[in-house]
Amino acid sequence: MLTTRPATSNDALAVARVHVRAWQDGYRGLIADEYLDALRPEDRADRYTLGSSDPSDPYTIVAVRDGVICGFATTGPCRDEHADANTGQLLALHVDPSAWGRGVGRRLIEEARARLHSLGFTEAVLWVLVGNERAQRFYRIDGWSPENIERTVELWGTSIDDVRYRRALP
């Protein structure tokens, strides 16, 4: 059975394992192999903010199947320059590749949207890698639209080209 719950600081390593595996499979061909192959969960684990009750901090929910974390979603206020106060952001959504296509992402994104809505946000944005067709199709089916806004950022030590998607939170 699939369940979800808020992440705590004790989940950091399990979240980081999912994070690294999702990057290694999901971003293969989009980011250099040498970079992806060198990723280590231990390097990411102590850089998350997990379990904070401050609504201006990132908030992470984890999906758990058979006692194992198989995905996570992180939300928070929009971090973009000039963002208005009504706009929240889906900061991360990653599912372990062994669990793709079984509804984990769908469940997490629904809960992420509900969380943003409950904080009073009426709109949300997310950034997704240019060329990440699997994720972009997933977001479009979930009602998000590309905005024709791109950026290049340094993320976890590599340079990434992203496109922004937006969705209303009715």
Ligand SMILES: CC(C)(COP(=O)(O)OP(=O)(O)OC[C@H]1O[C@@H](n2cnc3c(N)ncnc32)[C@H](O)[C@@H]1OP(=O)(O)O)[C@@H](O)C(=O)NCCC(=O)NCCS
């Ligand atoms: C993008 C991502 C989060 C999607 O997660 P997921 O768990 O595979 O998503 P779901 O299973 O909910 O949906 C994926 C597909 O499975 C289908 N599906 C949903 N529930 C299902 C179920 N119970 N049984 C079978 N298929 C199902 C969905 O309809 C969808 O199909 P479609 O793409 O043809 O529409 C995941 O692929 C991932 O982590 N990718 C790598 C990292 C990444 O790109 N993250 C986004 C960063 S911006």
